[in-house]
Amino acid sequence: MKNTNGFDLGPCGGGNEFMATAYLARWAGPISASDDPYSASSTSSPSNLPVQKHVQDVFFIPDRASSSDNNNIKTAVETYGAVYTQMYIAGGYPAQFNKATNAYYYPKAVQANHGVAIVGWDDNFNRNNFVSGSQPRGNGAFIVKNSWGTNWGEQGYFYVSYYDADIGKNNAVFTAQPTTNYDNIYQYDPLGLTREFGQGSSAWGANVFTAQANENLTAVSFYTLSLNAPYEVYVFTDPTAGPINASGSVAHVTGSTALPGYHTVPLASGVPLRAGERFAVVVKFTTTGSETPVPVEAPVSNYSSQARADPGESYYHADSGTWSTGSTWTDMTSYNANTSICIKAFTMNLGQQSTQLSLSASTGTPSVGQSVAFTATLKSGSTPLSGKPVTIYHYANGIRYNDVTNKNTDANGQVTAAASFGYAAPRKYYAIFGGDNAYQAAISSVLTVNVR
16 A cells, blocks of 8 residues: 555655545555565555455544543444554654553644554553653553554554543544455546535535446445535436436435445445446535535645546536536536546446347348348347447358448447349348447348349
């Protein structure tokens, strides 16, 4: 992560929970430590290492308000496991660290400079276990996993007093799922949440994607920025006005998130997508105590300057209580260059779709010299397939002749050809589609034309 996070900060140049969330949420990691062992001096990592888990939800735990405000962190540890947090390690930290008891306490509120993981607690950890002359007011400590190896502390672990002035801020919990949960991810925000945008406590954001194959859209993800944040999600296929199609949405789900963070929301039922089909995910964002509810990836100097976006990807609509299918949506790049809304989509592969290819003629019994129009129609179910190469051919005296070769179907899934004949005889006509990654090959039934 330190070498491949994509941010401006160099390896071992610092980080935070947002950078880690962006790296994990885009499925760049986690990878196995044995595949890329940690080295403080390295500045590059091997490419295409297998990802071990999919991180679909990250919960941002509220900061501690006091030395006794520990229940949120304790509940998160009990429910999910380790809690990422930040603390301050003084330059001469041995003065605050009791090596005999592996206990640390810093009484002054300063800028955090170190990331650790809270893995447990001991409410009765004695205040006298801390450095004499610099002891906290009362008992109690978090059990913390450090990142300095097993030769430090108690096999890499140590105690931090509840009364430490800096621990327990910028907290996050990272959850993981098997990599079989989804096959594909669609996204424009590899750097994740870098800024917030909006013009009120609620606003709409949308991303338009193009399906790369025949897939089933089963979940979407986004960030929420406050406690108990409600959301609304709509999915549109073949959007015609920004992210909207006047025929209406094909999926709709509502809910709320107890904690701010990055969240994946499954759809009530999957949305089948054809290869090349455009689809839009529309989300209503709501925050408490903020006028900027929409999470965006945007360039920030010395942090996320590599953020990029193109027109036609992300759209914004101010919340007016509701919106109609005729509403005007504004492209995010017209507000801020290289700015994308943090919405992702997740799909499962459907494999090749079956196809049907039919062939018809304007007449089946033409006279010699009469022109005949042939029409091949390619469909998948009831859906015409456009832009697919179809060949129409016939046999005469045992020899194959192509009337049209790999001509792309039109919007109706059709290819046409015209022919006339110099002598009376039956001709056997066929149409063929060779198939592609999304659609199975197909051949029409024989069409016999009896020339009189």
